[in-house]
């Protein structure tokens with residue numbers, strides 16, 4: 001597992017600077033503390049670590065490749081571009097890294113039932129997959145709008161034996177799915193573990209997700225060292241709640257020469273009001289169990305946000321990212337729908353990779369920045385997932401009515 | 405603190421609970437409009453409510469069930485803002501000194517500014533704040549500020565609180581809100597079997613009054629739970645009445661309040 005969090009600068013483990021905490025109803029506090037206790041115990045337990053590594057290796061197909069995107073590098077004409085291929089993991093995204101970790105903790109806590117929220121459906125699919133593997137029950141909460149735009153993943157989850165609840169409250173997207181999953185957890189804690197899908201929520205979730213996703217940067221650091229014999233100059237990842245980004249950044253946070261770039265969904269544009277660019281446009285607030293940055297109005301009512309990407313369509317961000325932004329250790333940029341779709345098409349044609357629309361937000365930034373860098377510099381861009389799930393939606397965006 | 409007929413008046417919640425078994429109805433501010441809310445508070449106060457709990461809607465009320473969520477939506481449709489709830493209490497204060505506590509989510513208080521929010525409460529004699537997403541571990545900052553303004557930060561205790569009960573109760577001010585069942589707000593027939601034990605554990609460490617809420621709707625339930633605690637809170641049942649928007653809403657509220665008050669006495 002990774003070392004202590006370097007961004008957790010207070011003595012209070014639950015906070016990253018002023019961000020983090022456990023702002024959650026009393027009904028869940030006892031359970032949350034039990035989860036924290038179990039997590040701290042098992043993250044040092046050799047048996048647990050053995051099971052974790054075995055599953056990551058034998059089941060999830062780790063380590064994931066660090067692929068030199070030669071055609072893209074040549075075409076863009078600047079820095080050398082490496083892609084960290086989380087899309088090649090079993091179930092097709094980074095989400096499985098975290099789910100395996102949390103589900104192993106759930107199992108050791110004696111839980112028999114997993115619940116989860118999902119946006120794009122990748123976290124739901126990963127949770128349903130591991131529930132099937134472990135013989136556990138699984139229920140997934142997903143905004144009604146997302147069940148429509150990610151129908152393929154809904155069917156996948158059902159195929160894996162999970163029950164999918166379309167959430168019809170609020171804006172019917174990821175934020176509302178988190179609300180529904182939290183409510184469901186409140187109703188039934190005894191046998192149920194809430195597998196949080198991103199580096200968000202109350203402590204210990206952000207720390208746990210950081211830990212389980214840091215495998216991305218532990219691998220990439222060693223892999224790049226082996227071929228280039230140095231650190232990357234820049235690491236780029238997309239940010240919804242921030243799990244693949246924090247996993248991609250983790251091992252480089254203490255290397256100040258490595259620029260860390262998080263790409264948020266700007267939707268129709270950072271200043272259009274139809275955006276999900278939380279760090280650029282958000283203000284401090286307290287929601288979903290954490291103090292962090294949120295898109296909200298002057299009263300503190302949470303905004304309904306927008307992005308073409310169901311996985312980035314979230315009005316908040318993990319507390320560690322809020323702190324990395326405050327410390328200026330990482331930089332966060334907005335990428336519009338159009339830029340992401342162009343990157344989706346570009347990487348398909350240039351590298352023969354159909355990447356998730358979420359990941360294409362990171363790629364779009366690489367397309368802008370690589371030409372401004374020198375050929376002796378390197379970028380690692382995390383391809384957080386594969387894009388099969390997005391093909392129909394992108395076709396629709398381009399005006400072709402394709403039914404999946 | 406506020407002035408009624410030239411008198412400076414400030415509610416002491418404990419004294420209210422000492423005088424009677426407390427009936428505390430809950431309604432949502434601006435559901436469906438300011439005028440109805442003001443009228444309803446006055447009606448409830450005149451017909452047996454000892455304290456009124458007023459909800460300031462939040463966009464994402466994770467502790468609330470469908471009935472209260474629907475009321476929140478009606479309020480949002482009416483354009484409810486944080487300022488609206490204070491405007492409502494201001495109007496109420498020209499007609500009644502009924503003790504009022506606010507229920508809302510922490511983000512709204514945080515955004516308004518803890519100090520500004522509590523100061524406004526103090527000016528309007530709002531005697532307590534119930535904030536479901538602010539557990540003991542996170543309440544120190546707001547609690548210090550609230551105390552300075554003589555506003556009680558009312559803690560919640562859940563059926564799952566276990567070992568936490570003693571810790572929470574020992575630091576409680578105002579009253580303690582005992583959540584009668586798991587899950588979210590809404591009517592129920594079944595209550596947690598450990599209610600009596602929970603309340604005994606609370607009594608062992610504090611004299612701060614105890615009110616039970618979540619799911620109570622009938623006078624019979626009010627009577628039974630009233631035996632256990634110092635007061636009861638009724639939310640969804642009253643909000644449901646409001647939702648139906650009958651022409652004789654005020655008469656229905658009055659009847660209902662009287663029936664509960666009677667069952668408690």
Ligand SMILES: Cc1ncc(COP(=O)(O)O)c(C=O)c1O
Pocket residue numbers: 093094119120121122123197198199238239240241242243244245310311312356358359384385386
């Ligand atoms: C492929 C992919 N990438 C990224 C994300 C965004 O999540 P996070 O910011 O937690 O990595 C998602 C979420 O659904 C996803 O499916």
